[in-house]
Amino acid sequence: xxxxxxxxxxxxxxxxxxxxxxxxxxxxxxxxxxxxxxxxxxxxxxxxxxxxxxxxxxxxxxxxxxxxxxxxxxxxxxxxxxxxxxxxxxxxx
Numbered sequence: 001x002x003x004x005x006x007x008x009x010x011x012x013x014x015x016x017x018x019x020x021x022x023x024x025x026x027x028x029x030x031x032x033x034x035x036x037x038x039x040x041x042x043x044x045x046x047x048x049x050x051x052x053x054x055x056x057x058x059x060x061x062x063x064x065x066x067x068x069x070x071x072x073x074x075x076x077x078x079x080x081x082x083x084x085x086x087x088x089x090x091x092x093x
Contacts, residue, residue, distance in 0.1 A: 004083035011049040
């Protein structure tokens, strides 16, 4: 799997995030929520793009997302850590 930060960056670019919001995301701004950078539609597109880009079992990743939703999407760093964990879990199986 490509580096999680690269996947996140390219996914944000592919959904059309402009340079200002992209910079804010990379610097740790909240991705989704009351003060989040992404609209609901952008968030769904972003998650779809990320899942398509990772080499992990999608059903396992989605189950993990359900358990940790509050923390995972707080910012790019948390999502990157989650993707790294998914990659580690998949390689151990």
